[in-house]
Amino acid sequence: MPSESMPHEKRSEQYSRRKFxxxxxxxxxxxxxxxxxxxxxxxxxxxxxxFVLPFSGTYSFLGESxxxxxxxxxxxxxxxxxxxxxxxxxxxxxxxxxxxxASITQEFxxxxxxxxxxxxxxxxxxxxxxxxxxxxxxxxWLNANAGNYKLVQDNCTRYHFRTSFNTWQTSAxxxxxxxxxxxxxxxxxxxxxxxxxxxxxxxxxxFEEAGGTVVDEIGAPLGTSDYSSFLQEIxxxxxxxxxxxxxxxxxxxxxxxxxxxxxxxxxxxxxxGFLLSADTLPAQGKAALGMYSLLHYxxxxxxxxxxxxxxAYSGQYDTTPNVYACQGYDSGLAAEMAVKEAGGTDTDxxxxxxxxxxxxxxxxxxxxxxxxxxxxxxxDVRQVVEADGGGVQNEVVETLSxxxxxxxxCSL
Amino acid sequence: MVLDGIAKxxxxxxxxxxxxxxVTVGLTLIFGMMDVINFAHGSxxxxxxxxxLTVVSVxxxxxxxxxxxxxxxxxxxxxIEYFSIRPLYxxxxxxxxxxxxxxxxxxxxxxxxxxxxxxxxxxxxxxxDGSVDLVLFSYPLFRLFLLGVSIxxxxxxxxxxxxxxxxxxxxxxxxxxxxxxxxxxxVKRVFTAVFVLGSVLAGLAGVLLGTSQAVxxxxxxxxxxxAFAIVVIGGLGSYRGAVVGAFIVGMLNAFGPxxxxxxTDALLYxxxxxxxxxxxxxxxxxPEAT
Numbered sequence: 170m171p172s173e174s175m176p177h178e179k180r181s182e183q184y185s186r187r188k189f190x191x192x193x194x195x196x197x198x199x200x201x202x203x204x205x206x207x208x209x210x211x212x213x214x215x216x217x218x219x220f221v222l223p224f225s226g227t228y229s230f231l232g233e234s235x236x237x238x239x240x241x242x243x244x245x246x247x248x249x250x251x252x253x254x255x256x257x258x259x260x261x262x263x264x265x266x267x268x269x270x271a272s273i274t275q276e277f278x279x280x281x282x283x284x285x286x287x288x289x290x291x292x293x294x295x296x297x298x299x300x301x302x303x304x305x306x307x308x309x310w311l312n313a314n315a316g317n318y319k320l321v322q323d324n325c326t327r328y329h330f331r332t333s334f335n336t337w338q339t340s341a342x343x344x345x346x347x348x349x350x351x352x353x354x355x356x357x358x359x360x361x362x363x364x365x366x367x368x369x370x371x372x373x374x375x376f377e378e379a380g381g382t383v384v385d386e387i388g389a390p391l392g393t394s395d396y397s398s399f400l401q402e403i404x405x406x407x408x409x410x411x412x413x414x415x416x417x418x419x420x421x422x423x424x425x426x427x428x429x430x431x432x433x434x435x436x437x438x439x440x441x442g443f444l445l446s447a448d449t450l451p452a453q454g455k456a457a458l459g460m461y462s463l464l465h466y467x468x469x470x471x472x473x474x475x476x477x478x479x480x481a482y483s484g485q486y487d488t489t490p491n492v493y494a495c496q497g498y499d500s501g502l503a504a505e506m507a508v509k510e511a512g513g514t515d516t517d518x519x520x521x522x523x524x525x526x527x528x529x530x531x532x533x534x535x536x537x538x539x540x541x542x543x544x545x546x547x548x549d550v551r552q553v554v555e556a557d558g559g560g561v562q563n564e565v566v567e568t569l570s571x572x573x574x575x576x577x578x579c580s581l
Numbered sequence: 582m583v584l585d586g587i588a589k590x591x592x593x594x595x596x597x598x599x600x601x602x603x604v605t606v607g608l609t610l611i612f613g614m615m616d617v618i619n620f621a622h623g624s625x626x627x628x629x630x631x632x633x634l635t636v637v638s639v640x641x642x643x644x645x646x647x648x649x650x651x652x653x654x655x656x657x658x659x660x661i662e663y664f665s666i667r668p669l670y671x672x673x674x675x676x677x678x679x680x681x682x683x684x685x686x687x688x689x690x691x692x693x694x695x696x697x698x699x700x701x702x703x704x705x706x707x708x709x710d711g712s713v714d715l716v717l718f719s720y721p722l723f724r725l726f727l728l729g730v731s732i733x734x735x736x737x738x739x740x741x742x743x744x745x746x747x748x749x750x751x752x753x754x755x756x757x758x759x760x761x762x763x764x765x766x767x768v769k770r771v772f773t774a775v776f777v778l779g780s781v782l783a784g785l786a787g788v789l790l791g792t793s794q795a796v797x798x799x800x801x802x803x804x805x806x807x808a809f810a811i812v813v814i815g816g817l818g819s820y821r822g823a824v825v826g827a828f829i830v831g832m833l834n835a836f837g838p839x840x841x842x843x844x845t846d847a848l849l850y851x852x853x854x855x856x857x858x859x860x861x862x863x864x865x866x867x868p869e870a871t
Contacts, residue, residue, distance in 0.1 A: 225690075227799045230698035361846075387838070390846040392803055394794050397593050397724075398838045405586065418700045418795035425702065425793070429721040431712060452702035452795060 216251050216508055218243075219277035219308070220260035221270055221288035221298065227417070228265060228290045230448070231493045235313045236260065237486050238497020239287060242505065245485055251508045263289050267297035274298045278305040284514045285507075286310045287500050290493075292317035292364060302328055309507055309519050311500040314493060317363065318371075318577060321541045325579035327520050330542045332500040334465050337574045338548060339441045340368040340414070343463040344375035346550050346567065351437050351461070352409035354382040358399065358423070359414040361388035368414035368441050376412070384408040393419065396426045404432055411436055416443035421452045428456035437461070445553055447491040450561055457553040457561055463569075466495040466532040467549045469562050478531035490531075499530045503537075524581065533568075541579045548572045585717035590835045592715075596724055598831020599731035603786035604808045605815070605823040606738060607779025613818030614755045614775045617666060617677045621684035623805030625780045628688065629654045629787020630796045631696050633703050643706035643792070651784035658780025662773050670772070685801060693798045703792040727789055734782070735824060742820060751775060755818070810849050814856045816866025825864060 218239065222232035243249065243256045250256060259281055263270040270289050277283045278301060286308050289295050295315035302310045303326035312320070312331045316339065320329065347355065357373060359365035365388070373383050385406040389399045403411060411432075415423045420443065427438060433456075442464020443449075445457055468479055468489055478498065482490040490498075503523060508514060510522025527536040535546035547570055551563035608622050632650035637643055661684065669676045709723045742748040750771055754761045758768045794800075811830050815822025830849060837845040844851075856864060 225693075227698070227797070229693060233698075387842065389838070392799070394790075394800070394803060395597055395834065397597070398590060398835045401586065401590060401593075402838055402842070418797045418799060421700045421702060421795035425795075429712070429723070429793075431719060448699055452700045454702070454704060 214254050215257050216254045216285070216504065216514055217257045217259065217281065217283045218285045218287055218504065219273075219281060219283035220258065221263055221273050221277065221286055221294075222260065222313075223264055223290050224260065224262040226264050231290045231314065232262075232288075234491055234493035235287065235290070235497035235500070237482070238490070238494040238499070239313075239501040239504075241482055241485055241494075242498050242501025245481070247505065251505050252512075254508065254514070259283065263291075263294050265291055265294070267291075267293045270294035271297040271301055274301045278302070278307055283308050284516070284519075285500075285504050287313050287497070287504075290314045292320070295320055299324075299326065299329070302326065307516055309504075309516060309523070311503050313496045313500045318367065318574075321543055321579045322577035325541060325577075325581060327524075327542065327581045328516065330503060330520075330523055330537055331544055332503050333496045333544070334546075335543050335574060336364065336367040337371050338465065338544075338546075338572055339443070339463060340372040340412075341375035341574075342548050342569050342572050343412070343439060343441075343461075343550065344372055344381070345379045346463075346569070347410060347412065347439055347461075348376060348379040348381045351439065353380070354384050354408050355410045355412050355439075356384050356403055356406040356408035356436075357386040357412050358403055359386070359388055360391045360393075360416070360419050362391045364416075365391070365414045369412070372412050372441075389419075389423075391419065394422055396423050397430065400426055400430050400432060403427075404430070404435065409436055411438050411440075413438065413440040413444055415440070416446075417449065420444045420446075420449045424449075424453045424460070425456045433459065442492070442549075442551070445551070445563065447489065447563075450553065450563070454561060455555075458555065460553050461550060461566075462553075462563070463548055463550055464492060465535075465544075465546050465548055466492040467551055467563050467565055470532075470549065470565055472533070474529065474533070475531045495531050499528060499532070499535070502528045502530060538573065538576075540576050540581055542581060543574060545571050545573045589718045589720070590839065591832075592720065594832035594835030595828070596728040596731075596831070597834050598828040599735065600727055600786065600790065601808065601811060601827040601831060602735050602824050603731055603782050603789070604804055605811045605827050606735070606820065607782045608808050609812045609815070609818055609820060609823040610751075610775055611779045612812070613820070614751065615666075615670065615772050616674055618674060618681070619779075620678060620681040620805065621661070621688065622681075622779070622783055622808065623801035623803075624685045624688035624692075625654050625658055625783040626787045626790075626804055627692060627796075627798070627801040628657065629784030630703065630791030630800065631692055631787075632784065633788035633791050634696070634701055634796060637703055643703070646703065647785070647788050650788045651781045654784025654787070655777045655781035658783075659773060659777045662776035666776070667769060667772070670769075685805075689798055689801060696798075698798055701796045702794075703788065703796065705792055723793055727793060730785075730789065734785070739820070739824075747771075747774070807849065810853050813863055814853050816860075816863030818867070819863070819865040822863055822865035 223229050224232050261273040292315040310329045314333045316334050316336045318335045318337055357369045359369040387399050387402045438460040440462050442462045445460055445462040447468050507519035507523045511518035525539040527534055533547040535544045538545050547568050549565045550567040552566050553561050554564045556562040611617050611619050629650050632653045633646040636646035636649050705723050709726050712719045712721045754768050754771050762768045811826040815826025833848050837848050
């Protein structure tokens, strides 16, 4: 629950604000002296992290999860210090508005001198932030959720490090698994917006390459609450399996209705992992049983590293971590690695220090691909099974090792 | 094969349309009676779902939620009307729009704060789980129940408005509230009663749809837009218009993906534009009404 984390949030916010005020005199002096080099930084002995995330509206829950993940690593596990430098935070709410995201980014870079920018949730917001970060070159951008592959395709920047995933990774690698184990023909259903279209296209490409046939495709408007007539089209396609991209409440509505109309008895549902994630499964319940999905993080994954993370996170926040919390935690790991590698907060040294480096993430080892700074990581194919407590949960049925993905012409 | 497909889609359309009536009726009655455009109506619907969620988790009984949640929403609606909307009667309608819009924003924040932003769902009661074989096709039992409840409520309201004493007072107040007041009926109490009624219906829809659909803080905004479009198509203030409009939109939602898959999003608004061009007051609206 967000309320659980509130007292802690408040405390560290106040702490950082006081700390910042105390340090600002020194910073002002340094600025007048006029020589801060390539690095940003709120002072030589601090590391300043700016959260550019939604804290209101539909995605506020995702924003909070990411912040929780970052703070679990840096505050709880490292005691609020990296290499003897105190970690400070500043946060502002993007809502879901790209223009707001861009202006917050600009403010963080120019007036707040942040060393790291963590965020955003939405790819549209990320698109608006990118030119600011690329031209300033004074902070490392830890992209903790925006998966649009075009962020790397068009004018890729060396300051951008994806601590999350790209659209290709959460869709295309599932194609050969579906072809080999489930069906050689599928129908595609997706939320009709950029992310849904990208996932659908990337899956289709890979599925046809693997020798499968795409029978039909059905796009439903983002935010549809009743999918019944779309489901009829899916049923009429006669395909043996479905690949889908839906997320959040769309995923809940789609999956519940898919099963209530009995389609789960006629075809196998597969999809990008957001379709059947830790956030949506409690609401989807038994309607989700037997369905397959692909994601880079599964809270129920049986590995020591992950179980330690789940324990620490649940202990701190009184709720189990989701994929966004993991992406936040990995952003914390990346910030730690960057400062240690660079021996400070010089932005260019941190960028060189991070590229190609491997992080010990709860999702498994992952590293930033040198040419794109996208993650190379293990992807889990999961199936929904009954949980001991009576609910449902994902069970990893196969792990695709070190999934890399295309470079889209980016060569950093 | 073709026949059962069409039959099933038609049933879907009727079901989706009739369920929407529960939301649109309150909206249109409140406007028809008090000239109040209630932007918070979607939030009352959302609260119905969240109250339902809490009642189910406390009592473990879905039927208790179906009864208690709408009453709680009705109570809240009554308080909102009494303390905030009532002092503004007779003023510029913009005051009501701003006020209820403010409530919508506040309730959104409140719900996120209390219940969290994650997606939830009221689980279907065991009695209504599963599906029924309707010869040509099978259909989820819960959705048939939804259809049955909606039809029953719509018919009962229709009768009440047409036949009961309260219905007569309601219609009279909508027509000329000063005269009704002069004849010894306290119109303000009638207004409060209508607002409570609309709130109860929205709450009821919240519990019902919160069971077949996802419950999250975004549900208020998504229903209010559609509900307003329906009310405008049917004619603001017209009960018949709200029912017919919802029915048409239900059919549009059902058949849209089959015939115009790329335009499902726009169909509703195209229809609204077309209706307004031909009949600016909506299908059943009274062009002379102020």
